Amino acid sequence: MSTRKPGDRVAHPQYGHGTLSSLNEYHTVIDFDAHGTRTFVSSRVVLTDSMVPAPEKPARKRASAKKAVPKETVLKETVPKEAVPETE
Secondary structure (H helix, E strand, O other): OOOOOOOOEEEEOOOEEEEEEEEOOOEEEEEEOOOEEEEEEOOOOOOEEOOOOOOOOOOOOOOOOOOOOOHHHHHHHHOOHHHOOOOO
């Protein structure tokens, strides 16, 4: 078994530099800088140590919450005035 652990920087001949996400006896998961996350068979993957630092990943923006609309506004906008019966 390898002496690598999650968080280590590695290099792959085809995908380039990446960060080890997880590994066990069967699978090795690497988050590559330019190619995203890939899963390999642990016994078959060929990796070398990488001294290239991980690039800064942009922070994901959260979607803004929709503002609640008062019920009266919804009724006025969706139902024509002629369709609403008048009360006496």
